[in-house]
Amino acid sequence: MKLHVLPAGPIQTNSYLLTDPQRGEAVLIDAPGGIWEGIKPILAEEKCRLTELWLTHGHWDHTQGAAEVVRQTGARVRAHRADRPLYETPKVMSAFLGPGIKLEPVYPDVWVEQGDSFEALGDRFEVRFVPGHCPGNVLFFQPSATAAYVGDALFAGSVGRTDLPGGDAEQLAQSIRRQIYTLPDETIVYPGHGPATTVGDEKRGNPYVRP
Numbered sequence: 001m002k003l004h005v006l007p008a009g010p011i012q013t014n015s016y017l018l019t020d021p022q023r024g025e026a027v028l029i030d031a032p033g034g035i036w037e038g039i040k041p042i043l044a045e046e047k048c049r050l051t052e053l054w055l056t057h058g059h060w061d062h063t064q065g066a067a068e069v070v071r072q073t074g075a076r077v078r079a080h081r082a083d084r085p086l087y088e089t090p091k092v093m094s095a096f097l098g099p100g101i102k103l104e105p106v107y108p109d110v111w112v113e114q115g116d117s118f119e120a121l122g123d124r125f126e127v128r129f130v131p132g133h134c135p136g137n138v139l140f141f142q143p144s145a146t147a148a149y150v151g152d153a154l155f156a157g158s159v160g161r162t163d164l165p166g167g168d169a170e171q172l173a174q175s176i177r178r179q180i181y182t183l184p185d186e187t188i189v190y191p192g193h194g195p196a197t198t199v200g201d202e203k204r205g206n207p208y209v210r211p
Helices: 035-046 066-073 081-088 090-096 169-180 199-205
Strands: 002-008 013-020 025-029 049-054 076-080 110-112 117-120 123-129 138-142 147-151 188-191
Touching: 002 035, 013 035, 013 188, 025 035, 035 049, 035 066, 049 066, 076 081, 081 090, 123 169
Parallel strands: 025 049, 049 076, 076 110, 147 188
Antiparallel strands: 002 013, 013 025, 117 123, 123 138, 138 147
């Protein structure tokens, strides 16, 4: 399995493409604007078909390219129901969009929940519910790679903002302590923006949320 880290969109939101050339399949985690043009050549080169799109939460910078990805690939979409209004009626975010940014609705096929476990690319992934930045923020944990794709819950040395509708600083801190800091210290944290970090590094040095 290969990991491609692909920042895209107006504010360089991280998208993560997992490919398995032997199986001929791929999974995309989050879909910022323009991401289809970024993943299309990789899928072609590695002869992979995108089978699933996983959305960590419903904010526009993580979903702007989702409808295009689904149109082009027919990928099955997984997301948390708490962000359903953001996915299906994105005009509710219009007050927070920059000029010229257009959004299309995306309709998840599978609503994930805390504790869900499923197979993809021949491996097992787990879902953890991490609200606070956004009501429906989830992370996708891959135990075999000790890797967690956390959306905007946690960053290297920082945390997600909580001043947008549905944000809650105390809830976010609880989510981080209960759902992220309880992962193995060596877990690589792949955030929605910026560089990767580890659970251990954040427990030791993140100034916003202490264990």
